[in-house]
Amino acid sequence: MSAVPAPPAKRRPGVAFGGLLRWETLLVVLLLGVVALGAATSPVFWRGSNFSLLTSGTMEKAIMALPMTLIVVAAEIDLSVASTLGLASAVVGVGWEAGLPLWLCVVGALLVGALCGAVNGWLVTRLGLPSLVVTLGTLALYRGLASVLLGSEAVSDYPDWFTGFGFGTLPGTGVPWTFLLFVALLALFLVLLHRSWVGRQLYAVGLNPEAARFSAVRVARLKFWLFVASGTLAALAGVVFTARISSSRADNALGFELDVVAAVLLGGVSIFGGRGTLVGVVLSLAVIATVRNVLALNNVGAEIQNITIGALLILSVLGPNLARRLPRGERKGARGKEKAGGERR
Amino acid sequence: MTTAEGAIGGGRSAGRMRADRLVGLVGRVRELGLLVALALLVAAVGLREPRFLSLNNARTILLAVSILAVVAVGQTLVVLTRNVDLSVASMVGLTTFVAGDLFKQNPGISVPLVVGLACLLGLGLGAINGALVTLGRVPAIVATLGTLYVFRGVAFWIAGGEQINVADVPAGYREIATSRLFGIPSPILLAAAVALVVGYGLRTTRVGRQLYAIGGNPEAARLAGIRSDRLVFGAFAACGLLCGVAGVLWGSRFGRIDSRAASGYELQVVAAVVVGGVNIFGGAGTVLGAVLGAVVLGTVANALTILRFSPFWLQAISGAAILFAVTLDLLITRRLRRALVERRPR
Numbered sequence: 001m002s003a004v005p006a007p008p009a010k011r012r013p014g015v016a017f018g019g020l021l022r023w024e025t026l027l028v029v030l031l032l033g034v035v036a037l038g039a040a041t042s043p044v045f046w047r048g049s050n051f052s053l054l055t056s057g058t059m060e061k062a063i064m065a066l067p068m069t070l071i072v073v074a075a076e077i078d079l080s081v082a083s084t085l086g087l088a089s090a091v092v093g094v095g096w097e098a099g100l101p102l103w104l105c106v107v108g109a110l111l112v113g114a115l116c117g118a119v120n121g122w123l124v125t126r127l128g129l130p131s132l133v134v135t136l137g138t139l140a141l142y143r144g145l146a147s148v149l150l151g152s153e154a155v156s157d158y159p160d161w162f163t164g165f166g167f168g169t170l171p172g173t174g175v176p177w178t179f180l181l182f183v184a185l186l187a188l189f190l191v192l193l194h195r196s197w198v199g200r201q202l203y204a205v206g207l208n209p210e211a212a213r214f215s216a217v218r219v220a221r222l223k224f225w226l227f228v229a230s231g232t233l234a235a236l237a238g239v240v241f242t243a244r245i246s247s248s249r250a251d252n253a254l255g256f257e258l259d260v261v262a263a264v265l266l267g268g269v270s271i272f273g274g275r276g277t278l279v280g281v282v283l284s285l286a287v288i289a290t291v292r293n294v295l296a297l298n299n300v301g302a303e304i305q306n307i308t309i310g311a312l313l314i315l316s317v318l319g320p321n322l323a324r325r326l327p328r329g330e331r332k333g334a335r336g337k338e339k340a341g342g343e344r345r
Numbered sequence: 346m347t348t349a350e351g352a353i354g355g356g357r358s359a360g361r362m363r364a365d366r367l368v369g370l371v372g373r374v375r376e377l378g379l380l381v382a383l384a385l386l387v388a389a390v391g392l393r394e395p396r397f398l399s400l401n402n403a404r405t406i407l408l409a410v411s412i413l414a415v416v417a418v419g420q421t422l423v424v425l426t427r428n429v430d431l432s433v434a435s436m437v438g439l440t441t442f443v444a445g446d447l448f449k450q451n452p453g454i455s456v457p458l459v460v461g462l463a464c465l466l467g468l469g470l471g472a473i474n475g476a477l478v479t480l481g482r483v484p485a486i487v488a489t490l491g492t493l494y495v496f497r498g499v500a501f502w503i504a505g506g507e508q509i510n511v512a513d514v515p516a517g518y519r520e521i522a523t524s525r526l527f528g529i530p531s532p533i534l535l536a537a538a539v540a541l542v543v544g545y546g547l548r549t550t551r552v553g554r555q556l557y558a559i560g561g562n563p564e565a566a567r568l569a570g571i572r573s574d575r576l577v578f579g580a581f582a583a584c585g586l587l588c589g590v591a592g593v594l595w596g597s598r599f600g601r602i603d604s605r606a607a608s609g610y611e612l613q614v615v616a617a618v619v620v621g622g623v624n625i626f627g628g629a630g631t632v633l634g635a636v637l638g639a640v641v642l643g644t645v646a647n648a649l650t651i652l653r654f655s656p657f658w659l660q661a662i663s664g665a666a667i668l669f670a671v672t673l674d675l676l677i678t679r680r681l682r683r684a685l686v687e688r689r690p691r
Contacts, residue, residue: 129671130626133619136612137667144661151657250657255609258431262490271484303501303604310494317488318481 027283038294048174056176058289060237067230075273076131081234082256083142088238090146093155093248117231121224147250156247166243206273410643411532419587427627428485434610435496440592445509456517464589471585475578504604511600522598544632560627620670
């Protein structure tokens with residue numbers, strides 16, 4: 001973990017790094033606790049098949065969470081990701097039904113996703129509209145286009161190799177193919193956010209866009225390409241989702257956008273921008289997926305699982321905030337660090 | 346710029362007056378523009394399909410919009426203070442299900458009691474949001490995204506897969522939505538009353554103006570001695586209360602309710618508020634605008650149905666309408682601001 005210090009850590013080493021370490025440590029502890037609970041309550045928890053179930057079901061959200069992290073760090077938001085996913089899935093379905101080769105359908109879906117992201121980016125950076133409003137509009141627009149394309153029908157006669165990519169695993173292991181795809185993307189985004197000028201500029205933009213602009217950061221261009229990346233990866237998630245459930249429907253992944261945002265926020269990324277790391281987001285994705293898995297193994301339905309996720313999300317911010325209010329004497333050493341590290345969350 | 350200033354310098358007071366009038370116009374133009382757009386829409390659709398212009402259809406549109414309008418009024422209160430409440434749909438769903446469940450579990454329970462309890466429940470849920478935001482210092486978007494999940498989950502937990510059927514609720518409860526006063530369905534009257542009271546309060550009372558001040562500049566509001574925390578808490582609680590009212594309307598209108606009721610409604614509510622010209626960053630906008638926003642969305646939906654568009658187009662066109670409305674609003678505001686800057690005397 002210490003291998004990936006966030007740029008703010010460079011600015012104020014002691015302060016932000018202390019906060020970072022503490023936050024992600026907390027998530028690791030939480031994850032271990034949930035894993036222990038799972039192992040104690042269910043005999044099948046450690047089976048390979050359970051691992052593939054646990055991971056493959058969460059991969060679409062995980063893929064979308066990568067660019068979402070960067071967007072939230074830059075103090076923007078993209079609520080249209082799940083609709084872009086649905087539109088991409090519909091494009092694959094319509095193309096396949098029209099007899100096009102599947103690889104062409106997939107490429108077409110990715111291009112449509114990039115276009116969706118470009119429209120978001122254009123409206124946000126050129127017109128200066130708030131991204132919350134823009135992507136709320138395109139959330140409806142893209143989902144609507146998906147249902148115009150597919151109506152109420154479903155396309156499901158996909159070839160075996162395609163659906164095999166969706167829920168199949170590496171031979172002899174419980175590791176899904178889609179997990180490998182995610183790991184490759186994660187590596188790319190880790191370098192992008194934490195080891196390149198792109199990441200440094202993103203944190204600068206998130207903390208103070210005006211100052212970043214005066215420091216020769218091309219804020220608009222950076223944000224535009226972020227939205228394009230988000231649209232493209234949402235479309236990729238759409239392909240993965242289509243392959244996994246081997247069906248294209250207009251309402252695929254309805255409402256996933258809130259799950260993605262929740263995962264990013266639980267990962268310690270500040271909704272006001274400028275703070276948070278991908279390591280935290282990956283840990284939070286793992287926590288959410290494992291909590292859902294453990295609850296499901298204990299016959300708790302998806303909707304009740306949501307109570308836990310929602311409570312975790314609130315507590316992740318509320319807990320540190322309340323701890324900071326404890327009397328001085330009890331938290332002598334940590335107080336200064338926490339205050340500076342957590343004031344924006 | 347300096348030459349322009351010199352030229353204007355002589356007619357400073359005239360320019361100042363015009364600037365003041367423009368400032369006044371900026372305040373009203375959002376609703377005005379929306380009204381014009383609505384009129385154009387109604388006229389265009391009416392030419393194609395005279396049926397659209399009937400009184401009966403107007404009643405249908407307003408009835409469909411009334412619940413959305415009540416929640417949009419609550420959301421406006423919260424958005425004005427530079428916050429947002431994403432949990433409104435879950436609050437409507439939870440209150441409507443709990444009300445239905447009370448009837449189901451206790452046959453013969455009095456209707457006013459259940460209505461009162463549902464409103465109280467809404468108020469309580471809103472107060473939880475308010476406490477998280479003001480006492481817990483959790484950003485509103487995070488807190489209400491969390492309670493969106495929690496409140497909906499609680500509804501599922503109580504329901505346990507059961508649903509409320511029309512036969513479970515007494516006729517007196519269903520009459521709330523089906524009764525009419527002077528030929529107008531009561532939900533429309535109720536929504537209008539809520540909008541009038543809240544709109545008037547925001548415009549004229551001290552608390553109302555303070556809500557605008559908080560959203561316009563939180564720091565300045567604090568320095569001016571406004572007790573922001575109390576007011577923001579109150580805004581969230583009031584929003585919850587209105588969600589409780591909407592939950593009662595929902596239950597009495599639809600009769601058959603499961604725990605998924607009003608799922609995803611929050612996006613429509615925020616859309617209505619935004620289309621209505623309420624600034625998502627607080628401090629600007631009116632209840633009238635939010636209600637008009639809801640009416641515009643409802644009219645678009647109705648027009649598409651009457652023109653026999655495939656229902657699949659509905660959502661795409663609603664999305665485009667949102668983008669169109671906010672873009673137009675932005676361009677108008679920007680042009681007026683530029684006009685103001687040019688006329689500003691130094």
